[in-house]
Amino acid sequence: MSSTTRPWQGTVLGILNAIGVFFGLIASLSLLIAGAAIAPYLEQSGLAILAGAGTALIGGIVLAFVILGIFITIGIFKGQKWTIILSLILTGISLIMNIFSFNIVGLIINGFMFYLAFTCVKDEYYN
Helix, strand or coil: CCCCCCCHHHHHHHHHHHHHHHHHHHHHHHHHHHHHHHHHHHCCCCCHHHHHHHHHHHHHHHHHHHHHHHHHHHHHHHCCHHHHHHHHHHHHHHHHHHHHCCCHHHHHHHHHHHHHHHHHHCCCCCC
16 A cells, blocks of 8 residues: 555644644743742742752753654654654653553553554655
8 A cells, every 4th residue: 555645643643743842842931931930039048040940951851852842743744754763762751651650641642642653654655
């Protein structure tokens, strides 16, 4: 079965990734702003620098994953197989983390995304 168009699973996976990138960007910016916002309140206890640097560090890590998510989302829409494989790996890690944290909603969403990526990895569109 030869497929010259992107399968619907790839389109849905790309849209879900784009939604995740959007919320990740909001979370990253919120963390970066929160560090600056709470620092003045912690000056008396000497934790202002630690709080600001800590939230900025976490915000930077989230931002790095957002940038990776942008590349993965673009690659999914363009038919690049490496993005599907990377999506499978990252979604698999998220599935395991959701199992250990008993996150049912995350488990359902990531399980669906894993199914979509697994279906796409076998499609000829992604080669």
